[in-house]
Amino acid sequence: ATVPDTNAEPNRPKNDHKVIILGGGVAGVIAARTFHQHGVKDFVIVEARDELGGRLRSTSFGGKTVELGANWVQGTQTGPNGPANPIFTLVKKHKIKTQLSNYFTSLTTYDNTGAVNYMDVFNASIDAYVELTRTAGDRVPQNLVDVSSRTAYTLIGAKPQDAHAKAAEYYQFDWEYAQTPDQTSAIASSWANNFTFDAYQGGFSDDNLLNIDQRGFKTFIQEEAKEFLKPSQLRLSSTVKTISWSRSGVKLVLTDGSSLSGDYALCTFSLGVLQNDDVTLTPQLPGFKKEAIASMTMGTYTKIFLQFPKKFWFDTEMALYADPERGRYPVWQSLDHENFLPGSGIIFVTVTGDFSERIEGLPDAQVKEEVLGVLQSMYPNITVPAPLDFKFNRWRSDPLYRGSYSNWPPSFVKQHHDNLRANVERLYFAGEATTQKYFGFLHGAYFEGLDVAKEMIKCIKHHGCVGLQHYNEVKNAIPYGII
Numbered sequence: 001a002t003v004p005d006t007n008a009e010p011n012r013p014k015n016d017h018k019v020i021i022l023g024g025g026v027a028g029v030i031a032a033r034t035f036h037q038h039g040v041k042d043f044v045i046v047e048a049r050d051e052l053g054g055r056l057r058s059t060s061f062g063g064k065t066v067e068l069g070a071n072w073v074q075g076t077q078t079g080p081n082g083p084a085n086p087i088f089t090l091v092k093k094h095k096i097k098t099q100l101s102n103y104f105t106s107l108t109t110y111d112n113t114g115a116v117n118y119m120d121v122f123n124a125s126i127d128a129y130v131e132l133t134r135t136a137g138d139r140v141p142q143n144l145v146d147v148s149s150r151t152a153y154t155l156i157g158a159k160p161q162d163a164h165a166k167a168a169e170y171y172q173f174d175w176e177y178a179q180t181p182d183q184t185s186a187i188a189s190s191w192a193n194n195f196t197f198d199a200y201q202g203g204f205s206d207d208n209l210l211n212i213d214q215r216g217f218k219t220f221i222q223e224e225a226k227e228f229l230k231p232s233q234l235r236l237s238s239t240v241k242t243i244s245w246s247r248s249g250v251k252l253v254l255t256d257g258s259s260l261s262g263d264y265a266l267c268t269f270s271l272g273v274l275q276n277d278d279v280t281l282t283p284q285l286p287g288f289k290k291e292a293i294a295s296m297t298m299g300t301y302t303k304i305f306l307q308f309p310k311k312f313w314f315d316t317e318m319a320l321y322a323d324p325e326r327g328r329y330p331v332w333q334s335l336d337h338e339n340f341l342p343g344s345g346i347i348f349v350t351v352t353g354d355f356s357e358r359i360e361g362l363p364d365a366q367v368k369e370e371v372l373g374v375l376q377s378m379y380p381n382i383t384v385p386a387p388l389d390f391k392f393n394r395w396r397s398d399p400l401y402r403g404s405y406s407n408w409p410p411s412f413v414k415q416h417h418d419n420l421r422a423n424v425e426r427l428y429f430a431g432e433a434t435t436q437k438y439f440g441f442l443h444g445a446y447f448e449g450l451d452v453a454k455e456m457i458k459c460i461k462h463h464g465c466v467g468l469q470h471y472n473e474v475k476n477a478i479p480y481g482i483i
């Protein structure tokens with residue numbers, strides 16, 4: 001049945017806006033552009049931070065601009081007629097300076113005894129990952145249930161035993177999904193990989209462009225917003241505390257005590273924000289929605305930046321460090337490289353998942369000491385100098401994010417995902433986590449901002465509609481056991 005447009009009822013108090021967009025990241029800005037392009041001009045973006053961009057977050061570090069959040073266009077375009085990553089298109093349009101990243105071919109390997117060449121192990125881990133995606137993909141037409149990526153690795157005989165093999169696996173897997181193979185769906189991680197990187201499966205390309213634009217990577221979305229957004233359509237530095245949803249609209253209460261109402265609202269807050277009750281929903285969300293939000297996971301990806309007076313490290317773009325403890329300061333990226341920011345003295349190391357959570361609980365000084373200890377074991381023959389600058393962002397502790405991007409666990413089924421994306425009455429949801437094909441990516445946030453806004457426009461123009469599909473209960477296709 002069509003949900004009646006109660007705003008059409010006589011004597012009903014009018015809401016402040018037709019649509020409120022909660023959050024000014026990629027999904028929010030692209031949704032706003034879509035409303036604008038379809039003639040729905042009475043919208044406002046409500047954003048807690050003092051600028052647009054969300055998880056596109058640049059900062060000034062050691063005299064350069066570096067990216068605490070997203071830094072790559074992942075997948076570009078294959079041939080002139082292949083599908084283009086819309087982020088690639090925007091980056092070209094706004095003349096953002098990028099460089100191709102060769103992270104599989106420009107690599108030096110280390111362990112806690114110094115530089116050790118285990119490229120053979122590394123190359124075997126690439127083959128294992130390709131095999132993993134192939135076998136996971138084969139499960140779909142056979143209707144086989146999902147398994148964890150750990151199970152899928154084991155089934156193809158990839159069982160990393162020593163520190164080199166574990167570090168190599170980490171590079172292929174955790175460094176992309178921000179969680180371990182044990183925590184991640186084999187089927188969904190494989191399609192996420194293929195729909196972005198594999199042109200034979202409808203993906204864009206396997207090229208990754210690293211932002212080196214000193215205006216910051218966020219510039220592409222901020223410049224895009226400037227083309228259509230009026231000052232009255234943007235409320236920055238406005239943090240939402242409560243979202244009240246009903247058949248007749250959505251009302252927000254902000255932390256400054258002010259309130260705002262819309263006939264419809266689109267919430268683009270991260271999955272982590274929804275999971276952690278950083279915003280209160282009234283009434284509570286229905287069971288199907290709560291289960292979906294609780295069932296998807298939010299990974300964490302942390303880049304730890306260091307600046308030294310002078311470069312003393314590898315000449316490749318990347319380095320892999322194998323610590324006896326899997327996931328301990330493993331992936332090193334040199335910005336002081338001829339392709340990126342030569343002469344900058346900047347290098348950064350990435351950690352993910354539970355290890356990110358661990359370091360977020362430590363004081364900066366302790367993390368710095370650990371990181372320098374690792375660098376010293378990579379270079380046993382020199383004395384690693386004191387860094388001039390040191391910085392990392394605590395994404396998991398930040399109440400505006402609570403992690404870096406979503407990851408699909410093996411217990412999560414497609415109906416859960418439909419429920420994660422479904423609206424409740426006039427409150428809609430969009431963002432990187434609500435796309436099945438591209439969860440975790442900038443282009444995922446882009447496509448969801450576009451597609452969910454279009455669904456809302458249908459409702460707005462027809463004065464009410466059914467909304468997006470959901471399942472009241474997610475049941476087993478075949479019951480477990482003999483109940």
Ligand SMILES: Cc1cc2nc3c(=O)[nH]c(=O)nc-3n(C[C@H](O)[C@H](O)[C@H](O)COP(=O)(O)OP(=O)(O)OC[C@H]3O[C@@H](n4cnc5c(N)ncnc54)[C@H](O)[C@@H]3O)c2cc1C
Pocket residue numbers: 022023024025026027028046047048049053054055056068069070071072073074238239240241268269270273278279301302303395399400401403404405430431432433440441442443444445
């Ligand atoms: C460290 C890191 C590295 C990444 N690397 C890449 C990469 O290289 N390539 C890639 O494609 N993707 C990458 N990603 C993922 C990509 O950044 C995200 O998928 C994308 O930016 C998400 O956009 P969004 O619009 O869905 O959400 P967001 O960007 O989170 O937008 C939501 C907005 O809501 C605001 N908000 C939250 N709570 C409130 C509140 N209570 N009141 C008001 N406003 C609120 C937030 O401030 C935010 O601006 C990375 C992410 C991180 C964190």
